[in-house]
Amino acid sequence: MLQVQGLTKIFGGLKAVDNASLEVGEGRIVALIGPNGAGKTTLFACIAGFHPVNAGRVSFLGQDITGLPVHQIARRGMVRTFQITQPFAKLSVHETIAVGAYQRFPDRREAWAHAERVAQQVGMGAMLDQPAADLTVAGRKRLELARTLATGPKLLLLDEVMAGLNPSEIVEIVEIVRRIRASGVTVLLIEHVMQAVMSLSEHIYVLSYGRIIADGAPREVVNDPAVIEAYLGRGAAEGMAAHPGAPTQEAAHA
Amino acid sequence: MDATILLAAAINGLLIGGIYTLVASGLTLIYGVLHIINFAHGSMLMLAMFGVFFLLNKAGVDPYAALLVMVPAMFALGYLLYRGIIGRFSSGKDENILLITLGLSILIENLALMFFKGDTRTISVAYSDKMVELGPLLVSLPKIISFVAAMVLCGVLGLWMQRSDTGKAIRAVAKERMGARLVGIDVDRVFAVSYGIGLATLGAAACLLMPIFYVSPTIGHVFVIVAFTVVVLGGMGSFLGAVVGGLLVGLTESFGGLFLGESLGQIGISLIFILILLLRPSGLFGGSR
Amino acid sequence: MSAPTARQAWLLHGSLLAVALVFPFVFSSSFAVNFGVMALFYAFIGQSWNIAGGFAGQLSFGHVVFFGAGAYASTILQMRFGFSPWLGLPASALAGALVGWVIAFLSFRAGLKGSYFALITLAFAEVLRIVANSVEITGGGLGMLIPAKRSAANFQFPERIGFYFLILALTVASIAVAVWLKHSRFGAQLAAIRENEDAARALGIDVYTEKVKVMILSGAMCGVGGCFFAQYFLYIDPIIVFGVDKSVEMLLVSMIGGAGTVYGPLIGAVLLAGISDATRALTDVQGLSLVLYGTLLVVIIAFLPNGLIDLFQRWGRRRRHPAEKGGA
Numbered sequence: 001m002l003q004v005q006g007l008t009k010i011f012g013g014l015k016a017v018d019n020a021s022l023e024v025g026e027g028r029i030v031a032l033i034g035p036n037g038a039g040k041t042t043l044f045a046c047i048a049g050f051h052p053v054n055a056g057r058v059s060f061l062g063q064d065i066t067g068l069p070v071h072q073i074a075r076r077g078m079v080r081t082f083q084i085t086q087p088f089a090k091l092s093v094h095e096t097i098a099v100g101a102y103q104r105f106p107d108r109r110e111a112w113a114h115a116e117r118v119a120q121q122v123g124m125g126a127m128l129d130q131p132a133a134d135l136t137v138a139g140r141k142r143l144e145l146a147r148t149l150a151t152g153p154k155l156l157l158l159d160e161v162m163a164g165l166n167p168s169e170i171v172e173i174v175e176i177v178r179r180i181r182a183s184g185v186t187v188l189l190i191e192h193v194m195q196a197v198m199s200l201s202e203h204i205y206v207l208s209y210g211r212i213i214a215d216g217a218p219r220e221v222v223n224d225p226a227v228i229e230a231y232l233g234r235g236a237a238e239g240m241a242a243h244p245g246a247p248t249q250e251a252a253h254a
Numbered sequence: 255m256d257a258t259i260l261l262a263a264a265i266n267g268l269l270i271g272g273i274y275t276l277v278a279s280g281l282t283l284i285y286g287v288l289h290i291i292n293f294a295h296g297s298m299l300m301l302a303m304f305g306v307f308f309l310l311n312k313a314g315v316d317p318y319a320a321l322l323v324m325v326p327a328m329f330a331l332g333y334l335l336y337r338g339i340i341g342r343f344s345s346g347k348d349e350n351i352l353l354i355t356l357g358l359s360i361l362i363e364n365l366a367l368m369f370f371k372g373d374t375r376t377i378s379v380a381y382s383d384k385m386v387e388l389g390p391l392l393v394s395l396p397k398i399i400s401f402v403a404a405m406v407l408c409g410v411l412g413l414w415m416q417r418s419d420t421g422k423a424i425r426a427v428a429k430e431r432m433g434a435r436l437v438g439i440d441v442d443r444v445f446a447v448s449y450g451i452g453l454a455t456l457g458a459a460a461c462l463l464m465p466i467f468y469v470s471p472t473i474g475h476v477f478v479i480v481a482f483t484v485v486v487l488g489g490m491g492s493f494l495g496a497v498v499g500g501l502l503v504g505l506t507e508s509f510g511g512l513f514l515g516e517s518l519g520q521i522g523i524s525l526i527f528i529l530i531l532l533l534r535p536s537g538l539f540g541g542s543r
Numbered sequence: 544m545s546a547p548t549a550r551q552a553w554l555l556h557g558s559l560l561a562v563a564l565v566f567p568f569v570f571s572s573s574f575a576v577n578f579g580v581m582a583l584f585y586a587f588i589g590q591s592w593n594i595a596g597g598f599a600g601q602l603s604f605g606h607v608v609f610f611g612a613g614a615y616a617s618t619i620l621q622m623r624f625g626f627s628p629w630l631g632l633p634a635s636a637l638a639g640a641l642v643g644w645v646i647a648f649l650s651f652r653a654g655l656k657g658s659y660f661a662l663i664t665l666a667f668a669e670v671l672r673i674v675a676n677s678v679e680i681t682g683g684g685l686g687m688l689i690p691a692k693r694s695a696a697n698f699q700f701p702e703r704i705g706f707y708f709l710i711l712a713l714t715v716a717s718i719a720v721a722v723w724l725k726h727s728r729f730g731a732q733l734a735a736i737r738e739n740e741d742a743a744r745a746l747g748i749d750v751y752t753e754k755v756k757v758m759i760l761s762g763a764m765c766g767v768g769g770c771f772f773a774q775y776f777l778y779i780d781p782i783i784v785f786g787v788d789k790s791v792e793m794l795l796v797s798m799i800g801g802a803g804t805v806y807g808p809l810i811g812a813v814l815l816a817g818i819s820d821a822t823r824a825l826t827d828v829q830g831l832s833l834v835l836y837g838t839l840l841v842v843i844i845a846f847l848p849n850g851l852i853d854l855f856q857r858w859g860r861r862r863r864h865p866a867e868k869g870g871a
Contacts, residue, residue: 090738350844515677
């Protein structure tokens with residue numbers, strides 16, 4: 001479904017993303033992880049068309065979308081959420097989700113009905129008339145998820161939807177993401193909450209200093225020395241190998 | 255076209271341009287530090303110019319001498335305006351502040367209309383009609399005095415910004431607001447002082463303009479476009495830009511009038527404004543902001 | 544917080560329309576009918592500003608540029624080319640739409656928004672004012688006088704009440720457009736653009752195209768206002784129809800009444816016309832009404848940023864939910 005090849009993004013001399021390549025197969029849930037500042041959100045932004053790339057290609061559904069305007073990429077079925085939420089402050093929850101729904105249903109009645117369904121799907125059915133500005137951070141993240149979901153996407157790019165959630169909320173969202181995938185949507189997500197990453201994803205890419213340093217099934221990646229070092233510092237891998245037993249669990253909650 | 259006529263137009267353009275620089279420097283300072291587009295700039299200048307007018311006609315104060323009164327008076331007005339009204343909303347949406355300064359400009363302009371009526375006023379002093387010979391040209395003396403004074407004041411302001419503690423504080427806040435706060439700079443006071451200085455430059459410009467121009471309650475509109483064009487041309491927040499921009503705009507106005515006639519000639523400034531915004535919004539010397 | 548039901552909304556539309564229809568018969572003095580015309584006129588052009596500035600969030604400080612384009616287009620067609628004055632209505636709409644398209648195309652392609660967009664519209668208005676002041680076909684600084692030939696066929700109603708009903712029809716149409724925006728996909732997209740362009744884009748909205756569309760619509764409406772103005776006053780000149788004053792008035796009635804709402808401009812316009820007529824009746828002093836208005840703008844932005852209509856909305860909410868304290 002999505003193929004990124006050799007993507008490089010430079011900001012004034014700094015390589016935020018360095019020759020990154022990844023692939024997301026249809027119907028899968030793939031995670032992109034890495035320490036803070038690794039360039040994950042920048043990579044997302046480049047894929048979704050928010051930044052022009054310095055090198056590389058992005059192809060979606062078999063077609064080259066590198067350099068296409070953001071809204072055209074969105075219309076083809078790839079939509080993203082934002083790490084720092086970008087709400088429609090003065091609109092209500094229902095109106096916000098409807099904006100997304102309108103992309104799929106031009107008719108007002110259908111769009112509003114669909115928006116209500118999506119709201120129920122993410123557990124916001126009771127808050128339809130609340131102004132978006134009144135929501136908590138967790139609520140806003142959920143709203144952003146709902147609004148993107150309402151567009152009827154094929155590929156959903158989720159940027160830290162779990163950030164700031166308490167454990168029970170995390171469990172809820174994990175369930176919601178699973179159901180989203182079950183309904184036929186492919187998911188690529190950036191996450192720090194390892195519990196969610198491990199339970200959801202089938203394939204993980206690890207980004208560090210703009211480079212993909214590892215990829216594979218969750219179990220492998222988490223035990224990869226290069227990954228451990230990226231998170232815990234040089235020598236951490238050896239240190240952990242010297243003291244087996246405890247570390248693997250800790251690495252999983254990095 | 256006669257070389258002398260061209261030269262005269264160039265000289266006159268530069269001379270008035272110097273004053274435009276002074277007017278624009280206040281605007282660019284306010285923008286650079288507070289990130290506010292001070293739409294009230296034109297009507298404040300008009301107010302100051304009426305101040306100079308009345309100082310002469312009621313108290314016999316020479317417009318140039320009035321600098322000593324107008325500059326501190328306008329500074330105080332700016333400081334108080336910021337503290338009282340503008341400061342409360344400068345943290346909100348960009349557009350809110352623009353609307354508030356718009357509201358202020360409407361208020362001031364129409365108050366002037368109420369009290370001073372719509373007629374244009376000019377002043378007349380002993381040296382109003384004196385001319386100076388510059389090679390083949392005869393140039394108006396007040397224009398030269400005003401130009402020199404404007405450039406000196408700009409220079410003084412520039413030096414003060416570089417050397418004085420307050421000036422450094424202002425530049426610090428302009429560059430990095432949060433960082434300045436963290437090192438203990440009273441940012442709110444800096445904002446008020448900056449707005450005060452912004453209006454003080456208008457006080458000075460008013461003194462320099464009255465001998466060579468006229469005032470009426472609606473004159474603010476003209477200066478708003480001029481000032482904004484200078485600032486956008488030179489680059490928002492750039493002091494050097496205000497100097498270069500001011501002179502260029504003065505020249506444009508002068509040559510515009512020469513080649514296109516009185517009426518159409520004014521179009522040059524607005525066209526520059528539009529072109530810069532469309533093609534190079536950061537201006538000649540503007541930074542990343 | 545719950546919205547009024549559709550039935551309540553239609554009740555509101557209906558009763559306001561009824562009042563407006565009856566008004567000139569109940570208050571039939573020349574003064575009153577003129578007040579009605581001016582209030583509706585400002586409501587109409589205010590709504591044109593509101594569509595771009597309030598609904599779509601594209602504040603313009605130079606909206607008069609569309610107004611003047613319409614006024615001159617219709618007057619020139621009539622006076623220089625001898626066309627029927629009624630042709631001025633579609634001509635002015637076209638002129639306004641064209642200017643809207645040009646300004647939008649140039650400004651939005653260059654990525655201008657917020658304050659920069661507001662300022663560039665001011666500059667465009669200034670350019671057109673200077674052009675109108677300098678070319679022959681517009682009569683230059685002297686302006687254009689439309690000779691009085693009172694007849695409906697000549698778009699100069701012999702009774703003022705004719706103008707009243709025309710502007711009422713136009714205002715009703717503008718309100719219908721606003722209502723449509725509130726309930727349509729286009730309007731929802733504009734609201735999204737107003738609130739957060741990046742987010743709107745990320746959902747698939749072609750932000751640039753929608754912004755251009757709204758400027759064309761707003762420009763067309765405003766242009767028609769210019770045509771009406773020319774026929775009502777029978778004289779236009781560059782300062783009247785391209786000067787800053789009208790831009791300010793359009794902005795004021797919308798912001799004070801309530802930007803982005805259907806009836807905001809009407810509320811603001813009734814207030815403006817009222818204050819204007821009252822101050823003129825009470826005193827000779829020029830500028831008083833705008834002093835009051837400027838103050839009102841500052842006060843509203845400071846304390847009631849959603850406009851005066853917010854007061855009505857809060858009252859409405861309290862009536863529907865008496866149990867709640869003070870509404871949402």
